[in-house]
Amino acid sequence: MVRWLRRCAPLWLVLLVVAAVAGAITVQVVVERVGLWRGIVVAPHFTLVELSTTIKGLNRVDVRVTLRNTDTAVHSANVTVQLLDKDGEVVAEQYQLTGDVPGGAEWTHVFVFKEKGIVERYDSVFVVVRELR
Numbered sequence: 001m002v003r004w005l006r007r008c009a010p011l012w013l014v015l016l017v018v019a020a021v022a023g024a025i026t027v028q029v030v031v032e033r034v035g036l037w038r039g040i041v042v043a044p045h046f047t048l049v050e051l052s053t054t055i056k057g058l059n060r061v062d063v064r065v066t067l068r069n070t071d072t073a074v075h076s077a078n079v080t081v082q083l084l085d086k087d088g089e090v091v092a093e094q095y096q097l098t099g100d101v102p103g104g105a106e107w108t109h110v111f112v113f114k115e116k117g118i119v120e121r122y123d124s125v126f127v128v129v130r131e132l133r
Contacts, residue, residue: 043131045071049106051127058119061092063111065127072103076133081111082126083118091121097132 050066063081080095092115098107113122 043075043077043129045069045073045075045131046077046101046129048127048129050108051125053125055119055122059114059116061113061118061122063113063125063127064108065111066106066108067098067101067129068106069101069103074100074102074133075131076100078130078132079109080128080130082128083113083122084124084126085121086123092118100133 046067047070048065049068050064052064054062054064056062061083063083065079065081067077067079069075077098078095079098080093082093083091085091092113094111094113096109096111098109101107
């Protein structure tokens with residue numbers, strides 16, 4: 001029995017080292033943004049009426065978002081606008097709460113992104129509307 005332990009001890013040591021190394025490996029999760037509607041995800045009671053982008057110089061991008069509450073009840077939402085580069089990575093991000101939007105009414109906001117060289121890095125817009133109430 002002692003001979004078996006002597007022969008197998010190096011194997012157990014190798015297995016222990018391999019387990020420790022495997023536990024130390026960090027897995028990188030890649031987030032892929034998929035836009036089914038031109039890069040827009042809208043909440044159930046809101047419809048996107050307008051999405052326009054205006055480039056002003058080399059360091060400013062304005063994104064105008066207009067939503068319509070399609071329900072008869074009052075609803076509110078959190079609107080997030082992301083500027084993405086050609087690889088889908090987030091260059092800049094802003095969010096705005098709509099406040100209470102009455103049924104049938106529209107809400108408009110202009111997201112102003114000011115950052116040195118943002119126009120060079122910017123490729124597309126991704127909008128997410130998360131209904132709060």
